[in-house]
Amino acid sequence: MTYNVELADKPGKSGLYHIMIRLHRKDHKPARIQLSTEIYKKYWNPEKKDLQWIRSTHLTAKTENSTIKKALDKIRETVEGYLEKEPYLSPKDCKLRYEASGSSTTYKELATKAVQRHDISQVTVSDTTHVLSGFLSIVGESVTIEQITPVLLQTYRQKLLEKGLKNSTINQYISSLRVIYEEVQQARGVSKREMLTTSPFLEIEKLNAKSANKGRLREKGLDALKEGRYTFYRPSVGNGKLMFVWEDWARWCWLASYFQAGMRVGDLLRSRYEWYELDDAGYPIRLRYQMQKNGRKISLKLSPDAIAHLKLVWKLGLSGGTYLLPFLDQAADYARYRTYDQVRAMPRAFAIALQKRIAARTGQLNRAIREVVVERGVEVIGGKLSNHSARHSVGDAAVRAMKAGKGVTIFDFQALFGHSSVKTSEIYRGELEDGSLDSAVDAVFGQ
Secondary structure, X not given: OEEEEEEOOOOOOOOOEEEEEEEEOOOOOOEEEEEEEEEOHHHEOOOOHHXXXXXXXXXXXXXXXXXXXXXXXXXXXXXXXXXXXXXXXXXXXXXXXXXXXOOOOOHHHHHHHHHHHOOOOHHHHHHHHHHHHHHHHHHOOOOOHXXXXXXXXXXXXXXXXXXOOOHHHHHHHHHHHHHHXXXXXXXXXXXXXXXXXXXXXXXXXXXXXXXXXXXXOOHHHHHHHHOOOOOOEEEOOOOOOEEEOHHHHHHHHHHHHHHOOOOOHHHHHHOEHHHEEEOOOOOEEEEEEEOOOOOOEEEXXXXXXXXXXXXXXXXXXXXXXXXXXXXXXXXXXXXXXXXXXXXHXXXXXXXXXXXXXXXXXXXXXXXXXXXXXXXXXXXXXXXXXXXXXXXXXXXXXXXXXXXXXXXXXXXXXXXXXXXXXXXXXXXXXXXXXXXXXXXXXXXXXXX
């Protein structure tokens, strides 16, 4: 392993550049460890002769060069110690282990780096950071990883209960913290097997939580929801400006989700014209998209009911752009990010703006669909109706189709819903061709 002192490629917000120690090993990608020393670029000595990394024109050049030398020696000694025990470690492995080592480093620092390393979307990073900040506000920001014990976690959970949080929410927070903790420990060189016996989260049992709302519709309820024409807009009394008729939009969106095999409302609101394969007349006949929740690719033949339903809004220019529906802002920064990978990688500010817009519209649609249920006397089975209930309703229809021997297998059910987790689907998901899913759609929607 070789060790070189370098200047960071880009300055921080202050305009100062961090000093970096570059680790390099033959046949491996190099890695860099960031030091606390920062300078303006004009003081950097690219020749670096006689250990003079910082030019003498800097007021504290002698002190800073001495600090860099000590840091370099410490890193070299520590990394060589790693390699003596595990000769095949890569520069990146050594960097992560070094940054995660030392009891003087607070858990906040370790956990923050773990969140940044974790392969998740910017929206999820924001959510996880929120959970971590809440945890540290209760247990203290100076806590170290050695102090993360079952007793501390129990104290944290009790504080959340005293604040009145729901059991299900607390369980989610604990789960997020466990993911962060395991990321930190892996970076420190702790094996997964060791964590199975030493993790403080093993002693934290889940709180009893109410089962999720499984409200759904069957034939009678569906007929009540389908009945009548749609009026999507009406003029405002004050200025004549067109306003959403939320009750009709809620009906349309719920049924659009249902007819498109339980499409999640977030995906429905983001749907674009380009997701659809068209017939010669320019109308949709197949839907192809990636679920934003898990990246699953869905290719689905549209039933006649789905096609007729989509025609009600197709090419009406409701969104003023590539979005099928008018609920997201076509001119917003987030609208430029079209694919699954692009959305996951978009800047955090854009991702949060998109998340907030979808959450607000989803809330409005949920309130409106419940008003429709009351006004029309829609028969709901198993709970309250929401936009997500369309997904439950498709699942209910698929299960009944399986029981009736209509040719729908559990594998079709798995593929239809795009489940990525064995725990969610309780079965291995096989790779299916379009035709296999088509038969499932025909059976579920009665074609």
